[in-house]
Amino acid sequence: MNSEKEITIYDIAEKLNLSASTVSRALKGNTVIHESTRQRVCKCAGELGYRSNTFASNLRQKRTHTIGVIVPRLNSNFMSKCLAGMEEVATENGYNLIISQSHESLQKEAENAKTLFNNRVDGLIVSLTVESGKPDHFKPFSEKRVPLVFFDRIPAYNSEACFVTDNMELACDATRHLIDQGCRQLLHITQKSGINVYADRKSGFEKAVKESGISGKTVFIEKMDIDAGRQAANEIMAMKKLPDGIFVSNDAAAIGCMKTLRENGIKIPEQICIVGYNNDPVSTLVTPMLSTVTYPGKEAGARAARYLIDRIEGRKNFSGEKCFIVKSELIVRESSNRKINQ
Amino acid sequence: MNSEKEITIYDIAEKLNLSASTVSRALKGNTVIHESTRQRVCKCAGELGYRSNTFASNLRQKRTHTIGVIVPRLNSNFMSKCLAGMEEVATENGYNLIISQSHESLQKEAENAKTLFNNRVDGLIVSLTVESGKPDHFKPFSEKRVPLVFFDRIPAYNSEACFVTDNMELACDATRHLIDQGCRQLLHITQKSGINVYADRKSGFEKAVKESGISGKTVFIEKMDIDAGRQAANEIMAMKKLPDGIFVSNDAAAIGCMKTLRENGIKIPEQICIVGYNNDPVSTLVTPMLSTVTYPGKEAGARAARYLIDRIEGRKNFSGEKCFIVKSELIVRESSNRKINQ
DNA sequence: ATGAAAGCGCTAACAC
DNA sequence: GTGTTAGCGCTTTCAT
Numbered sequence: 001m002n003s004e005k006e007i008t009i010y011d012i013a014e015k016l017n018l019s020a021s022t023v024s025r026a027l028k029g030n031t032v033i034h035e036s037t038r039q040r041v042c043k044c045a046g047e048l049g050y051r052s053n054t055f056a057s058n059l060r061q062k063r064t065h066t067i068g069v070i071v072p073r074l075n076s077n078f079m080s081k082c083l084a085g086m087e088e089v090a091t092e093n094g095y096n097l098i099i100s101q102s103h104e105s106l107q108k109e110a111e112n113a114k115t116l117f118n119n120r121v122d123g124l125i126v127s128l129t130v131e132s133g134k135p136d137h138f139k140p141f142s143e144k145r146v147p148l149v150f151f152d153r154i155p156a157y158n159s160e161a162c163f164v165t166d167n168m169e170l171a172c173d174a175t176r177h178l179i180d181q182g183c184r185q186l187l188h189i190t191q192k193s194g195i196n197v198y199a200d201r202k203s204g205f206e207k208a209v210k211e212s213g214i215s216g217k218t219v220f221i222e223k224m225d226i227d228a229g230r231q232a233a234n235e236i237m238a239m240k241k242l243p244d245g246i247f248v249s250n251d252a253a254a255i256g257c258m259k260t261l262r263e264n265g266i267k268i269p270e271q272i273c274i275v276g277y278n279n280d281p282v283s284t285l286v287t288p289m290l291s292t293v294t295y296p297g298k299e300a301g302a303r304a305a306r307y308l309i310d311r312i313e314g315r316k317n318f319s320g321e322k323c324f325i326v327k328s329e330l331i332v333r334e335s336s337n338r339k340i341n342q
Numbered sequence: 343m344n345s346e347k348e349i350t351i352y353d354i355a356e357k358l359n360l361s362a363s364t365v366s367r368a369l370k371g372n373t374v375i376h377e378s379t380r381q382r383v384c385k386c387a388g389e390l391g392y393r394s395n396t397f398a399s400n401l402r403q404k405r406t407h408t409i410g411v412i413v414p415r416l417n418s419n420f421m422s423k424c425l426a427g428m429e430e431v432a433t434e435n436g437y438n439l440i441i442s443q444s445h446e447s448l449q450k451e452a453e454n455a456k457t458l459f460n461n462r463v464d465g466l467i468v469s470l471t472v473e474s475g476k477p478d479h480f481k482p483f484s485e486k487r488v489p490l491v492f493f494d495r496i497p498a499y500n501s502e503a504c505f506v507t508d509n510m511e512l513a514c515d516a517t518r519h520l521i522d523q524g525c526r527q528l529l530h531i532t533q534k535s536g537i538n539v540y541a542d543r544k545s546g547f548e549k550a551v552k553e554s555g556i557s558g559k560t561v562f563i564e565k566m567d568i569d570a571g572r573q574a575a576n577e578i579m580a581m582k583k584l585p586d587g588i589f590v591s592n593d594a595a596a597i598g599c600m601k602t603l604r605e606n607g608i609k610i611p612e613q614i615c616i617v618g619y620n621n622d623p624v625s626t627l628v629t630p631m632l633s634t635v636t637y638p639g640k641e642a643g644a645r646a647a648r649y650l651i652d653r654i655e656g657r658k659n660f661s662g663e664k665c666f667i668v669k670s671e672l673i674v675r676e677s678s679n680r681k682i683n684q
Numbered sequence: 685a686t687g688a689a690a691g692c693g694c695t696a697a698c699a700c
Numbered sequence: 701g702t703g704t705t706a707g708c709g710c711t712t713t714c715a716t
Contacts, residue, residue, distance in 0.1 A: 008709055019687045034685060051460045055401040056709035059692050075422030083416055099441050118393045255627050285597050287629045350693055360709060363705045397691035401708050
């Protein structure tokens with residue numbers, strides 16, 4: 001346990017009268033090495049406080065055992081769960097995660113991508129910013145054949161594997177549920193964005209509205225957060241005719257909206273039913289509890305990581321654009337359940 | 343933009359009839375190199391699609407420009423903010439973050455520490471698990487003089503820099519506030535743990551109780567989450583004499599407790615005042631809005647990272663154990679404000 | 685089953 | 701201002 005000099009395989013080799021190559025092999029558990037030798041090497045390594053030098057190894061092997069992750073923000077329960085899923089799979093397989101936030105900025109996303117590229121990550125997992133134009137900054141990865149997968153927020157015209165829920169389908173379910181509760185004046189609150197999560201949820205809403213032939217409008221907000229939800233509520237309060245059912249494309253905005261409506265004396269769900277999206281734990285804490293759509297983040301993250309590692313290690317060939325659906329479902333709670341009150 | 347072979351400084355050197363060292367210097371902006379040469383090199387590097395090989399560089403320089411982070415969990419708003427603060431400072435200074443979760447397990451914490459140590463991070467930022475015994479797993483870092491800082495959850499007898507709020511002081515403030523609201527039967531809900539955050543908040547509670555001479559008890563729960571808070575509420579409901587003021591050592595548990603109390607017909611704050619801790623955004627979403635103590639996570643994270651980088655780069659000498667206080671304050675909201683109702 | 689030797693790409697000491 | 705040289709610690713042929 002020397003505290004200054006780093007121990008190398010040469011130190012071990014010298015001490016044991018072996019060659020560095022033998023030590024290297026022994027340490028990696030190469031079966032060609034005699035068991036007794038292997039044990040001596042490992043014992044000695046332990047005693048000397050040896051730790052393998054990742055850089056030398058990486059330099060030699062041209063691999064980093066590191067996966068880059070770019071997400072818009074860390075601070076949602078959903079995202080933490082995604083990352084926990086990735087981390088678990090990564091660690092199991094001897095990979096590290098370098099996590100970076102794009103803070104919803106396309107430019108920051110590009111910078112992060114560049115940094116990770118230069119750090120020679122073995123693979124990249126991305127959830128895009130809302131303002132995703134054509135994300136050219138991922139081209140270097142495909143050019144150098146560094147595996148890349150997207151999850152949650154995926155590119156419109158992608159040629160990579162993606163892991164998402166069926167946003168359209170579930171938004172459709174949520175909207176049908178509102179109709180089922182007797183709502184006839186529907187409203188969708190979302191962010192103006194081409195990104196799949198919001199675009200698809202909007203399409204789902206519109207599909208359900210169309211098939212039922214009732215009224216359905218959309219109110220756009222700037223960000224999908226609490227305050228924006230409150231603003232939307234103010235807009236709603238100013239309408240000549242109030243909606244009686246609202247589908248909001250995430251929980252934070254739904255809750256902000258619901259809070260403000262209630263502060264204005266609106267009864268939820270009696271006057272207006274509300275459904276959010278994501279099943280954030282906070283949705284069970286508000287009064288009334290918010291109906292929402294689950295999003296199994298941990299599973300999505302774990303599956304994305306597993307797929308990526310399979311690709312990295314050549315266990316899976318690149319088979320072009322592929323969209324994997326992570327199963328999710330509508331949860332009806334008080335905010336849209338009129339039946340239990342009857 | 344060759345897509346297969348990696349360009350090295352030798353390729354650039356050859357093309358420009360220079361030596362590798364000159365190219366290396368030029369690329370790093372070494373002022374000794376002639377400006378025109380520098381420009382030629384940079385231009386050529388761009389054209390060839392050169393990217394620096396971090397490993398070769400790290401191997402040579404014995405530095406990684408990577409900071410390890412170990413936190414109990416990512417999924418709190420507080421922690422995301424801490425990480426955002428760290429990330430910002432790290433990126434500004436050309437460092438990457440490797441973030442790992444201990445999931446409140448001492449063993450996982452030790453594993454993570456080992457992994458990061460073997461990855462030769464230049465420094466380490468840690469928030470401990472609740473079950474921190476004597477964290478021996480950080481010894482290798484001090485032995486190899488790898489700078490280490492703690493934030494939020496810090497060791498009892500530490501010899502490293504720490505960044506925390508004044509938990510005791512603020513818990514004391516919170517408790518005094520309850521007394522000020524007329525509460526005379528106080529209760530503290532917390533987790534049984536030696537870790538500073540909970541121990542200090544408990545001490546602060548006890549200090550305020552003692553100085554006022556009124557009754558103050560403590561109820562212990564297993565985890566500081568919503569469900570445990572609900573359980574605590576059930577215990578409270580079973581008491582012969584209900585408390586009239588509760589200080590809970592985090593917001594999640596406080597909210598769980600408050601929800602269940604209200605479901606049992608208890609009026610908040612009329613019958614029982616409640617104060618939480620952390621100022622999680624959810625504290626403004628519940629009814630009534632929760633009084634709490636702010637915790638500027640972003641600032642704490644940023645300061646910890648800045649300090650660490652200063653240490654790494656030798657701009658700051660190690661000056662032994664040092665506790666830096668991040669300023670925070672009590673926010674009184676509806677859940678403990680009886681005055682506005684009078 | 686083990687060893688010798690070369691080289692991954694970069695940087696830094698030294699020379700000119 | 702630029703070049704020469706050596707070496708960071710590891711892995712990997714190829715040889716024995």
